[in-house]
Amino acid sequence: MTSQGSTRQPKYQRIADALRAAIRSGEYGPGDRLPGENDLMATYDVARMTARQALGVLQNEGLAEARKGAGVFVRAFRPLRRHGIQRLAQEQWGSGRSIWSTDSEDRELIVDQVEVHEERASDEIVVALDVPDGSPVWVRSRRFVLDGKPVLFATSYLPSDVVADSAITQSDTGPGGTYARLAELGHKPVHFREEVRCRMPSTDEAERLALSMGTPIIQIVRTAFAEDGRAVEVNEMTLDSASYVLEYDFDA
Amino acid sequence: MTSQGSTRQPKYQRIADALRAAIRSGEYGPGDRLPGENDLMATYDVARMTARQALGVLQNEGLAEARKGAGVFVRAFRPLRRHGIQRLAQEQWGSGRSIWSTDSEDRELIVDQVEVHEERASDEIVVALDVPDGSPVWVRSRRFVLDGKPVLFATSYLPSDVVADSAITQSDTGPGGTYARLAELGHKPVHFREEVRCRMPSTDEAERLALSMGTPIIQIVRTAFAEDGRAVEVNEMTLDSASYVLEYDFDA
DNA sequence: TAGTGGTCTAGACCACATA
DNA sequence: ATGTGGTCTAGACCACTAC
Structure with a gap:
């Protein structure tokens, strides 16, 4: 039971999806702080690297931005x-x-x-x-x-x-x-x-x-x-x- | 002595830099296979996750592309x-x-x-x-x-x-x-x-x-x-x- | 079948930001 | 001072590809 929970999606993707949906729904607005690594570890019962990977997905999509020592935040687009x-x-x-x-x-x-x-x-x-x-x-x-x-x-x-x-x-x-x-x-x-x-x-x-x-x-x-x-x-x-x-x- | 070797750069960045330089110099051309995770672990004496991270950098830069079970390959640009x-x-x-x-x-x-x-x-x-x-x-x-x-x-x-x-x-x-x-x-x-x-x-x-x-x-x-x-x-x-x-x- | 990348765990130390 | 993200290790199992 190392990986799959019930579907065929990796854990970190499921977590990322949940966060992404929360962002799109407006639960987290531009500039808001997202749940951190420790939060995700507790909430989803995963290892640190897995929580990190989930947050990494959002950052790679340009949706979120990590600030060292502070947290991960929702990005804005004001071109x-x-x-x-x-x-x-x-x-x-x-x-x-x-x-x-x-x-x-x-x-x-x-x-x-x-x-x-x-x-x-x-x-x-x-x-x-x-x-x-x-x-x-x-x-x-x-x-x-x-x-x-x-x-x-x-x-x-x-x-x-x-x-x-x-x-x-x-x-x-x-x-x-x-x-x-x-x-x-x-x-x-x-x-x-x-x-x-x-x-x-x-x-x-x-x-x-x-x-x-x-x-x-x-x-x-x-x-x-x-x-x-x-x-x-x-x-x-x-x-x-x-x-x-x-x-x-x-x-x- | 967990992280820094001599400079202030993370290991995975140094490895990524080396590979990037090799690509730009033409040592690896479009479509060529790059050294894999195991190669990098041996060559640079690092853990798997670190080698992975290095290869991840190149993929995120769009310079390389991973093919499951096959390897990581240099990408081409033919627009x-x-x-x-x-x-x-x-x-x-x-x-x-x-x-x-x-x-x-x-x-x-x-x-x-x-x-x-x-x-x-x-x-x-x-x-x-x-x-x-x-x-x-x-x-x-x-x-x-x-x-x-x-x-x-x-x-x-x-x-x-x-x-x-x-x-x-x-x-x-x-x-x-x-x-x-x-x-x-x-x-x-x-x-x-x-x-x-x-x-x-x-x-x-x-x-x-x-x-x-x-x-x-x-x-x-x-x-x-x-x-x-x-x-x-x-x-x-x-x-x-x-x-x-x-x-x-x-x-x- | 052997080797590859993909995912995941359970620890650890660090630099940094904020209070 | 506490908590945050950043880096790193040393293991593990899986699915997939190529031979």
Whole structure:
């Protein structure tokens, strides 16, 4: 009688299911503390590792979050809204609203870990920018911290022959930022492509974004194209998926 | 001397790091078998649970996949490319290519689990479609299976007063599909909004998509708007993040 | 049949958070 | 100071896979 009680489900799954149901039913709301390991051991008469495994399931699902020495708590989802296409002619496609509420724009944004340097393009960047093998590129990276929580970090790659001697090689790119400078250099970006994927973070990424267990990251690779069709910038962004909803608006 | 060897890292993390490095260095390629629990116990002189935990880290990162009774194997990433905006005037923004390779279009697609019925709109759908509380909506859901692997399932919601008596209430919507029928009904979709988020799957979702551990899902909620600005369809799609890269192309 | 991963027990020590 | 989660050990039985 080591494992199965009556059905074919592992104990830790049954416990996790019960907790999950309690969360969904509202018995435990966002921020509430869940029963701890000791509680579960007593309630379900299981070993510590089994109780741990049950709580681990919820954490891996992103439903709960452990705080060392304090307990396991129900997580909330209050995303930022990132407008991929901030058209001018946005008009009022007003009827029908978002599924996810967003209480944005009264929060404090800090830009962090700014780093600018020149290096040889990696294989991936060679392909993405369509430059010769081993070409020099300028690399600009930075991190965004919102109300103390890191939410995104990004790295831009720009061909050196395009941006050399411009403010793009400086920490401060000046008014209008990188794209304004590119325009002045005769390489105004007129078209964009964003590639979006989603995966679990590496250890480094989880650290830089202070992610809790069970939080995937969203990776956006945006390529900017100039009038002549040349790729003039590749921007690789890594987002905390618990902090973001991406929005893309477009016409048929 | 229970835990720390010399640094401040847990044993299982050190083991996981070593394996991860070996994977990234190419020592183990996609599909290769990693050292098993017994191997790790011998190599690193640790208990079974510790070796397990190390392998668990890699699985939760989506880097490895366990097959019962066989071993733990390195996972591959061969995504489909989903073009969010399939503009006509796509032209040749040719220079600069994708970071991720895609070998698409010689594979077999099956549409599965088709279900069409009418029901009362949930709170979320009431908001998204901007219909009165408790309004009836038609619900169309289906699953896509590519080469035997489920990659996506989707559920559409359409206001009953718009689609009543049309082919949209049937399993087969006819040539051109739902949007063609909407156009005939005088509600041609002319504008779209896609909301993209990413999270770990629920048990149900993991099952329907046959996801292995450490695989997040991508959720896309697309709202279609008619000329008069009315929301005429909400389509909620759930994608296997290991099978997809989303692409959005747009002009400045 | 031998080996693999999946589950589970019953202990233990630690660092950390909160009161 | 107490309780929490984090790590770890040394055993065990099971179902499954591959040979």
